[in-house]
Amino acid sequence: MRYIIALIVCIYPLLGSAQEWEDQQRFNDGVSGPPLRIIASTDTALFAPIIESFISENPTTAIEYLVTGTADIDRRFRADPNDFDLVISSAMDLQLKLTNDGLALPLEDIFAPAWAQWRQSLFAFTSEPAAIVINRAAFTGHAVPQSRQDLIQAMRARPEIFRNRIGTYDVRQSGLGYLFATQDARASETYWRLMEVMGSLDVRLYCCSGDMIDDLADGTIAVAYNVLGSYAAARIESKDTLEIILPSDFPTTMMRTAMVSRDAPNPALAEMFIRHLITRQSRPNEDSLLPPLSGPLNKAERATIALEPALMTFLDGLKRRKFLAEWEDAVIQK
Amino acid sequence: MTASLIASGSLRNRLVLTLIGGAAILTLLLFFAIRNYAIQIAQQGQDNILGASATSILDAASIRDGTLEIDIPYASFSMLSTPSDDRVFYAIYQDGNFLSGYAGLSNPSVNPGRRSSFETTQFQGETVRVATAARTLIGAENRTQIRVYLAQTQDALSGTLDKISRNAALFGAGFFALATLLSFWASSTTIGQLKRLTTSVTRRGPQDLRPFEKPVPSEMLALVTSLNSLMGRLDQSLRQSEDFIAEAAHRVRTPLATVRSYAEATLQRVDKQENRQAMRSMIRAIDESSRAAGQLLDHAMTTFRADHLERQEIDLVELVGELVERLTPIADMKDVRLNLRSEGKITCSGDPILIQNAVRNLIDNALKYAPGESAVDIAMIMNPDIQIKVCDSGPGFPPNEIDILATRFTRGQNAAGTIGSGLGLTIAQDVAMAHGGDLLLSNRPEGGACATLSL
Numbered sequence: 001m002r003y004i005i006a007l008i009v010c011i012y013p014l015l016g017s018a019q020e021w022e023d024q025q026r027f028n029d030g031v032s033g034p035p036l037r038i039i040a041s042t043d044t045a046l047f048a049p050i051i052e053s054f055i056s057e058n059p060t061t062a063i064e065y066l067v068t069g070t071a072d073i074d075r076r077f078r079a080d081p082n083d084f085d086l087v088i089s090s091a092m093d094l095q096l097k098l099t100n101d102g103l104a105l106p107l108e109d110i111f112a113p114a115w116a117q118w119r120q121s122l123f124a125f126t127s128e129p130a131a132i133v134i135n136r137a138a139f140t141g142h143a144v145p146q147s148r149q150d151l152i153q154a155m156r157a158r159p160e161i162f163r164n165r166i167g168t169y170d171v172r173q174s175g176l177g178y179l180f181a182t183q184d185a186r187a188s189e190t191y192w193r194l195m196e197v198m199g200s201l202d203v204r205l206y207c208c209s210g211d212m213i214d215d216l217a218d219g220t221i222a223v224a225y226n227v228l229g230s231y232a233a234a235r236i237e238s239k240d241t242l243e244i245i246l247p248s249d250f251p252t253t254m255m256r257t258a259m260v261s262r263d264a265p266n267p268a269l270a271e272m273f274i275r276h277l278i279t280r281q282s283r284p285n286e287d288s289l290l291p292p293l294s295g296p297l298n299k300a301e302r303a304t305i306a307l308e309p310a311l312m313t314f315l316d317g318l319k320r321r322k323f324l325a326e327w328e329d330a331v332i333q334k
Numbered sequence: 335m336t337a338s339l340i341a342s343g344s345l346r347n348r349l350v351l352t353l354i355g356g357a358a359i360l361t362l363l364l365f366f367a368i369r370n371y372a373i374q375i376a377q378q379g380q381d382n383i384l385g386a387s388a389t390s391i392l393d394a395a396s397i398r399d400g401t402l403e404i405d406i407p408y409a410s411f412s413m414l415s416t417p418s419d420d421r422v423f424y425a426i427y428q429d430g431n432f433l434s435g436y437a438g439l440s441n442p443s444v445n446p447g448r449r450s451s452f453e454t455t456q457f458q459g460e461t462v463r464v465a466t467a468a469r470t471l472i473g474a475e476n477r478t479q480i481r482v483y484l485a486q487t488q489d490a491l492s493g494t495l496d497k498i499s500r501n502a503a504l505f506g507a508g509f510f511a512l513a514t515l516l517s518f519w520a521s522s523t524t525i526g527q528l529k530r531l532t533t534s535v536t537r538r539g540p541q542d543l544r545p546f547e548k549p550v551p552s553e554m555l556a557l558v559t560s561l562n563s564l565m566g567r568l569d570q571s572l573r574q575s576e577d578f579i580a581e582a583a584h585r586v587r588t589p590l591a592t593v594r595s596y597a598e599a600t601l602q603r604v605d606k607q608e609n610r611q612a613m614r615s616m617i618r619a620i621d622e623s624s625r626a627a628g629q630l631l632d633h634a635m636t637t638f639r640a641d642h643l644e645r646q647e648i649d650l651v652e653l654v655g656e657l658v659e660r661l662t663p664i665a666d667m668k669d670v671r672l673n674l675r676s677e678g679k680i681t682c683s684g685d686p687i688l689i690q691n692a693v694r695n696l697i698d699n700a701l702k703y704a705p706g707e708s709a710v711d712i713a714m715i716m717n718p719d720i721q722i723k724v725c726d727s728g729p730g731f732p733p734n735e736i737d738i739l740a741t742r743f744t745r746g747q748n749a750a751g752t753i754g755s756g757l758g759l760t761i762a763q764d765v766a767m768a769h770g771g772d773l774l775l776s777n778r779p780e781g782g783a784c785a786t787l788s789l
Contacts, residue, residue: 100421102458119419186408309422310412317434318404318426 022208023067028055035062036269039077040088041070041176042256043210046234046289047088054276061269069207070094070175077103082263085270088256090228091175093182093311095122095257100312104259107271112278116255116293118307123274124255125281127294127304130180131229132245133213138165138222139243147249148190151223155197163201167212167221170205171327180226180252182314182323183305187250195330198225203331217241226252234289253304255293346525353517357510365506372498376491377463384465385450387413388484391426392448395480397473402428404480416490423457423485429478439483441466446481460487527551531558539767543569580634583627590624629757632691636761639688640768650680650714654693654722658712661697670701671709682720682789684769689789692765695758696724696785703728703783719771720789727782736775762787 023044026035040047044067051063066084068076070091077087081103089095096118098104104121116124132151134144138161145151155162169177184191204221206212209231212224217238224232229244258277260270281292305311313319387410395404404426414422425435430442436457441464444451450467457464462485470479531550545562594617601613658674665672693712700710704726713723731739739759763773766787774786 100423102421102460114417117419119421306415308412308415309420310408310410310415312422313406313408313411316404316406318402319406319434322403322405 021066021068023065025065027051027063027065028059029062031060031062033060033062034265035064036086036266036273037064037066037084038086038088038273039066039068039073039084040086041068041073041090042088042290043067043231043234046230049287049289050277050280053280054273057276058269058272069173071173071178074098074175077261081261082265084261085264085266086258086260086273088258089175090128090254090256091179092254092257092305092307093179093315094175095259096307096309096311097315098122099259100309103262105262105264105267105270107260107274110271110275110278115304115307122257122259122307123278124257124307125277125293126230126256126290128228128230128254128256128291129246130184130226130252130254131232132247133216133224133227133229133232134243134245135216135219135222135241136243137219137241138162144243144245146245147247148188148194149249151225151247152190152194152197155201155223159201162222164204165220165222166198166201166203166225167206167215167223167227168198168203168225169212169227170207172324173207176209176228176254177226178314178320179254179305179311181327183252184226184250185323187252190249192326192330194225195327199331199333205331213238213242228254230289230291251303255304255307256290257307345528346521349521349524350517353520354514357513357517360513361506361510364509365502368502368505369495369499372502373495376494376498380463380486380488380491381450381452381465383413384452384463384484384486385467387411388450388465388467388482389448391424391482391484392467392469392480395469395471397471397478400473400475402433402471402478402480404433414484414486416486418489418493420487420489421458421460421462423462423483425483427481427483430481435483439464439485441483450484454488455485457485462487463491527554535561543572576634576637579630583630583634587624587627587631590620590627594620594624626757629695629761632695633757633761633764636688636691636764636768639685640764643688643768644685645683646686647681647683648686648689650682650689650720650722651676651678653686653690654712654714657690657694657697661694661701665701665710668701668704669706670704672697673709673711675711676714677716680714680716680720684789685765688765688768692762692787693722693724695761696722696787699758699785700724700726700728700783722787722789723784724787725778725782725784727778727780730777730781730783731775733777736777739775759785 025044025048027048029035038051044065047065051065055061055063070089071094073087073089074091074094074097077084077098087095087098087104099119099122104119106119106121107123108120110117110120110123112120112123132145132148139154142154142158143150145154155166169180171178171181181191204215206215209228212221212227213232213235215221216224216232217235219241229246232238232242232244235242258274260267260274264270278293280288281290284292314323390407390410391404394407394410395402397403411422414420423436423439425437425439426433427440432440439457441453441455444453444466446466446468448467448469450465452463452465454461454463456462464483464485466481466483468479468481470477527550531546531554534546534548543565545565546558550558597613597617597620601610601617604610604613654676655674658672662672697710697712704710705728708727711723711725713721713725715721715723759773759775762785766773766789769789771787771789774788776784776786778784
């Protein structure tokens with residue numbers, strides 16, 4: 001008997017290998033009926049308050065929240081669009097491509113300004129700038145860099161401090177990292193010089209924001225580039241160690257987007273969830289860990305990546321191959 | 335007298351309908367022309383952008399170290415953003431082999447050059463406009479052809495078209511309303527000319543057969559000309575018949591007088607009672623004929639003078655007084671008194687002969703119907719119209735015929751035993767009307783007829 005249990009325990013992960021998730025949680029599991037399945041790239045901790053407030057308004061609803069990387073979301077959702085009700089991702093380009101490919105359900109009754117929605121199918125619900133997050137310890141006695149240019153100079157000035165202690169996304173794995181990288185490259189050549197310098201200092205590449213911030217908090221790395229400020233800000237215990245810098249030279253602000261699957265098993269409920277999500281995120285909210293959606297009209301806000309077909313440019317196979325080749329040339333210097 | 339004509343349609347309605355129908359057709363033509371034009375323009379706009387975008391992708395193609403690179407510019411897709419968030423599809427082929435984009439999007443039948451060719455087709459269940467452009471790259475060793483298909487859905491386009499169609503429809507409706515108003519106005523002005531002519535015909539007196547001389551629109555010239563010539567002929571034939579009657583009456587009267595005098599002479603000589611009776615009847619018939627001839631002459635004269643009325647100042651009291659004096663012997667023969675009553679001096683402007691004629695006919699009539707030992711009252715009043723009232727105490731006018739008695743040759747039913755032609759009242763009425771007045775027939779409450787001639 002013990003063997004059998006041991007066997008099951010051993011085999012179970014193998015059986016479920018196709019369904020490996022970074023995190024998988026069910027909310028309000030007690031109620032009967034199929035749960036609303038949400039596939040998302042946002043950490044459960046950040047998104048849970050939204051789900052809980054939705055459940056408090058709709059107590060008969062169960063929600064299954066599945067977390068994985070942005071590129072993985074794209075792959076899994078394309079493979080099986082009727083397995084999920086809602087897709088939430090920070091990779092705007094992948095989300096837009098899904099919508100352009102007709103995989104999203106248009107929701108005519110939801111009001112969102114033109115800049116915060118695409119085809120009435122894809123809805124933005126946060127505005128989050130890409131940030132440079134530093135471990136204060138590495139900069140004691142030195143000026144904190146305020147721009148990418150400052151960061152380049154700081155790294156050049158003290159290469160011994162930063163060697164192997166810089167982190168950024170592995171753009172080959174992370175959809176969000178790729179989006180930030182391509183938008184940076186589009187905006188300025190500075191990005192490439194920064195990558196060259198980082199590459200020369202043996203930059204560490206991460207798949208996900210979480211790991212990067214973990215390493216930053218325990219001092220493994222001193223600087224994380226293009227990480228989401230919201231993730232760093234959510235680490236309350238690291239508040240004193242970490243400093244979030246929004247580069248002053250050119251901004252890159254991403255909007256997290258949500259859509260209902262065209263083949264959603266439960267489209268009506270999914271639409272209700274989107275409506276709840278947008279309403280809740282349309283104004284600053286004390287208990288929300290995710291920043292609210294702020295319009296591009298607000299001058300103080302940083303320029304936001306527009307939801308437009310141009311986002312598909314860097315998803316083109318040829319273009320992506322070329323970009324990754326250049327990126328590898330710059331970053332991976334063996 | 336006037337037979338009622340059956341109206342066959344209405345010119346005005348026909349005109350209005352034609353104009354409105356024309357306006358409706360024009361409006362529809364206008365609407366479709368604008369819409370068509372808008373479709374062309376809008377489609378051309380989308381084509382231009384698609385073409386530019388496809389060209390920019392082709393321009394980004396290059397061969398480096400023997401391998402093909404296509405660095406799609408961000409702007410290529412950015413320029414395809416529309417307010418309706420149209421979906422964008424693309425496909426890149428090298429020498430017929432799929433390189434990147436949406437594999438299903440291709441059309442090998444098109445053979446494009448650097449300039450894009452366009453077509454509307456279906457892709458992923460949506461109507462899309464596809465631009466196809468190609469470019470040949472020449473590398474170190476080989477030539478290769480790059481072909482780009484760029485497609486966009488047409489949501490924004492149809493939105494624009496809907497808006498334009500709505501505006502065109504509003505514009506058309508406005509145009510139609512205006513045209514309808516104008517057609518009502520145009521038809522009523524046109525018909526107005528006809529109405530004016532009708533009014534001037536209606537307003538004419540019964541004897542007025544003068545030609546129309548006021549200017550009329552050229553289209554009505556023929557009608558008015560033929561109307562004028564018809565009236566001219568009518569006038570002439572009327573005149574001729576009047577002349578003929580006068581001539582005939584005149585010619586008959588003289589021989590009649592001769593016959594009468596012979597008859598009277600014969601009467602003196604005949605003793606046999608039945609012959610005398612026959613002679614008396616003969617004289618009586620001759621009297622009647624000669625009186626009728628006289629009245630016909632009077633009537634012809636009245637008609638002629640009324641047509642060419644010559645007015646002069648006349649003392650009516652004197653004129654009528656003279657007449658009464660002249661008729662007193664005849665009245666005496668019938669034992670009838672003629673009472674003339676007048677209030678001071680009454681003058682008026684008119685034709686003395688006509689007025690005398692009219693009054694004489696009235697008194698004549700009164701004498702004819704007045705019983706013996708009675709009086710005929712002739713009164714002249716001014717209140718403020720001048721009225722000459724001749725009343726007798728005879729049987730009066732038959733009440734049911736009082737309206738038609740003044741018509742030519744009409745005699746009352748109760749006039750059978752009396753000499754007369756039926757022209758007396760007609761003459762009086764013609765004279766009254768020629769002077770702008772009227773003849774009013776009534777019966778006195780105490781018995782007897784009353785004819786009032788107002789001038």
